[in-house]
Amino acid sequence: MIDLHDIRYVRIGSQDLDESVAFATDILGLELVGREGHAAYMRGDDREHNVVYVKGAAAGHVAGFELASSADLSLVAVELEAGGIPVRPGTAEECERRHVRNMVTIQDPSGNVIDLVVGPAASDSRYAPSRDAGITSFSHIGLRATAPKVDEAFWTARMGARVSDRIGDAALLRIDPVHHKIALFPSTFPGIQHVNFQVQSVDDIMRSYYHLKNHNVRIVFGPGRHPTSGARFLYFQGPDGMIYEYSCGVRLIPSEEEATYVPRQFPFAPSSFCMWGSRPDIPEFRSVT
Numbered sequence: 001m002i003d004l005h006d007i008r009y010v011r012i013g014s015q016d017l018d019e020s021v022a023f024a025t026d027i028l029g030l031e032l033v034g035r036e037g038h039a040a041y042m043r044g045d046d047r048e049h050n051v052v053y054v055k056g057a058a059a060g061h062v063a064g065f066e067l068a069s070s071a072d073l074s075l076v077a078v079e080l081e082a083g084g085i086p087v088r089p090g091t092a093e094e095c096e097r098r099h100v101r102n103m104v105t106i107q108d109p110s111g112n113v114i115d116l117v118v119g120p121a122a123s124d125s126r127y128a129p130s131r132d133a134g135i136t137s138f139s140h141i142g143l144r145a146t147a148p149k150v151d152e153a154f155w156t157a158r159m160g161a162r163v164s165d166r167i168g169d170a171a172l173l174r175i176d177p178v179h180h181k182i183a184l185f186p187s188t189f190p191g192i193q194h195v196n197f198q199v200q201s202v203d204d205i206m207r208s209y210y211h212l213k214n215h216n217v218r219i220v221f222g223p224g225r226h227p228t229s230g231a232r233f234l235y236f237q238g239p240d241g242m243i244y245e246y247s248c249g250v251r252l253i254p255s256e257e258e259a260t261y262v263p264r265q266f267p268f269a270p271s272s273f274c275m276w277g278s279r280p281d282i283p284e285f286r287s288v289t
């Protein structure tokens with residue numbers, strides 16, 4: 001079984017790199033780590049980078065996960081291929097662009113592109129945001145799933161993720177004690193559906209709510225509270241249609257509860273996404289596609 005240590009990065013195609021960087025620094029509150037060629041490297045915590053904007057919408061979306069052990073990579077490739085999942089070793093150039101020692105690339109059943117990496121570059125400096133949004137970490141992603149049940153089976157049986165809760169067919173998956181690091185939302189096409197950053201407190205969420213409104217950023221859900229993870233949240237839209245989320249207070253499922261934890265089944269209804277009454281203006285949270 002594959003042991004994913006953590007989600008490490010997302011790579012997001014950008015039609016206008018300057019616009020993406022301006023939004024990420026002035027609005028979202030990330031730090032620009034640097035630009036290399038047609039890519040801009042950003043971060044929302046002390047790790048070397050978490051988000052890369054790659055020029056060109058056709059660059060698509062990639063989610064990078066760090067493996068628990070650097071010895072795992074070759075075993076992982078053998079295990080996945082034995083299960084019928086094609087594994088493509090990363091080229092030297094791809095490793096260099098991702099700042100990792102080694103990697104393979106796979107696709108989940110919906111076609112989401114997933115990097116499995118070892119030896120990601122460490123950083124020797126603290127995260128220094130250009131706007132104090134209270135971000136404490138890059139934490140999880142929503143992934144579009146064209147066949148949610150098949151994708152859920154892939155992530156649990158092949159990738160070692162566990163189901164924390166379901167909203168209809170949307171599975172919220174954990175790979176460590178955090179309630180979810182991956183959320184699979186039914187969709188008609190693959191891709192990253194939202195990118196989450198944890199913030200320190202609900203004060204940060206409310207400060208950002210007014211900051212975003214004052215800057216005419218489209219708020220698509222919240223402020224609200226998820227009945228699943230208990231997290232307070234705010235979702236908003238950035239360039240290229242990408243949805244970003246701030247949240248705080250996510251539930252933890254400690255290792256001593258792993259053996260006895262039973263996922264809860266919430267109905268696919270607006271109240272399952274927000275227990276305060278906020279209603280999502282996000283298609284994947286509103287209807288089963």
Ligand SMILES: [Fe+2]
Nearest residue numbers: 142194196245
């Ligand atoms: Fe989320």
